[in-house]
Amino acid sequence: MAAAPPVTAAAAPRPRSAAPPAAVPLWQRVRDSGWAFLLPFLLVYGAFLLWPLLYGLWLSLTDTSLVGGGGDLVGLANYAEALTDPMVWHTLGNTVYFTLISTVPLVLLALVMALLVHSGLPGQWLWRLSFFAPFLLPVATVALVWQWLFQGDFGFVNQMLAGLGSEGVGWLSDPAVAMWSIAITTVWWTVGFNFLLYLAALQSVPDHLYEAAAIDGAGAWSRLWSITLPQLRGTTGIVVVLQLLASMKVFDQIYIMTNGGPDDATTPVLLHVYDVGFTGYRIGYGAAISFLFLAIVVAVSLAQLWFTARRRAQR
Known part of the structure; x- marks a missing residue:
């Protein structure tokens, strides 16, 4: 049977030229690329930040x-x-002072509270609710309640001191004590947030570490110092950073309870900014x-x- 003649290049069918694709509109390219999903956030972020x-x-x-x-x-x-400006440095010093006296107890107390709850105390739901519930209260409510407790004449705290035979303290009127009163209020109000962070971190510590330590004969304090605290270093770093930033931005409770007094002893730098901008114009x-x-x-x-x-x- 005779072989078919080879197909020459001239006789080979030429492919049809592809039609040029239609130009894709810009809005469609933006939509397909995913930027449309980010656009609402970008608009809000740009407008409000x-x-x-x-x-x-x-x-x-x-x-x-x-x-x-x-x-x-x-x-x-x-x-x-x-x-x-001396007032700027004075208020900045007040801010640093408040940050120091509030951050340390807010970190240590939160850790102790989390360790107590994690140790298996009976009624854990009640302890968790009691520790975290103050954090849910509005700042105005917290400040007004503690302002009444710290009243010099008829406040609950001074009434208790009088019942114990001690003299009353000018919790909000004494320049040497007023900032400590604000710090006590802040600790009671916000320690629950740090408590939750520590409690979540404790629940993520592997149990086999404690089991191995118990087999080796390690006691409760040894397990705390050798296992628990090292495992909480990352959480402690986060808590310290968040607390430093929150304490340095203090404004609300001081504005309500003392308005920066007495004698500007509790005026933070943000309250000074408020006074300069909205009182001094x-x-x-x-x-x-x-x-x-x-x-x-x-x-x-x-x-x-x-x-x-x-x-x-x-x-």
């Missing part, structure tokens, strides 16, 4: 007044004035103080992150 941040930065470079005057560009004059100067305080908060956060990363690298 980026724009106020940039606008506040611009205000800090001007002499804008709340009553409508000023608005001229003054450069870094507001920052130079803030750095030489110097919006530009108040914005400059705010950005200086923001720089301090960011520096503290970065230092804590660096310290945590260094400790992890040394393990």
Whole structure:
């Protein structure tokens, strides 16, 4: 049988040229790429965070007044004035002082409370509810209740001291005691959040570590120092960072309970910003103080992150 003649290139059928694809509209490409899902968040983020941040930065470079005057560009004059303002340093010192006396008990008490509940106390649901319930209360309610408890003449705390034969204390009127009263109120109100973080971390510690330690004859204190606390280092770092940031931003309870008194002994830097901007009407100067305080908060956060990363690298 004769072989079929070979097909030459000239006789081979030519493929049809593909029609050029239609141009895809821009809105369809955005929709297919997933940006449409991010667009609502980006709009809200830009409108309520980026724009106020940039606008506040611009205000800090001007002499804008709340009553409508000023608005001229003054450069870094507001920052130079803030750095030489004794009240700024005084309120910053009050903020650091409150941060120190509130952060330490808020971390230690939360850890102790979590250890007690995790140890198997009867009625654990009641303990958890009791420890966490104050955190759910509004700040106004907490501040007004403790303000009544700390009243000098008829307050519950001084009435108890009088029943014990002790003299009353000016909890909110004595400059040496007022900040401690605010710290006690804050600890009672917010320790429940840190308690939950520690309790969740304790429940994630592997049981076989305790079983192996018990077989080796380790006691309760040995297991606490050798197993529990090392396993909680990461949680402790998170709790410390969150608590430092929260304490440095204190405003509400101080504004309600003492309004910065007595003699500005409890005035934090944010309350001073409020007084400068909304009582003294110097919006530009108040914005400059705010950005200086923001720089301090960011520096503290970065230092804590660096310290945590260094400790992890040394393990």
